[in-house]
Amino acid sequence: MNKKGQDGIYIAFFLFMIIATIVFVVLCIFGLHVEDNTGSQVGYITTIDTNGIIFKTKSVYIKSNLESSQEERYCAEGEDVIANLTFARDNGSKVKIYYNDWFFRGITHCKSEDLDIIRAVEVLK
16 A cells, blocks of 8 residues: 555544544533433422533422321423423422433433433322
């Protein structure tokens, strides 16, 4: 193989590495949003905690009834979801949450939390 052929291989390899690095970084930041878990739960919001330094997330604790000592923990995203959760917590309202999880979340979507992500909240009477 001549010198020009070797240069072409090195350039192709270099470009491949740049593209692979960009794809890797984008996936680590934003994730691959293929749902692998969905569901819902009815209960009462007991606590909402803020976590994270750069990418702030909210941990939400839910009891199925107020006398129970067991709480389920979820991660919440989105201003409207967090506002509804806060309203329900402050008023002691029963809620139905709808949650899901993704195959690979990325660091901007509750990555540090290994929890299902609350996508919608219905405040019940």
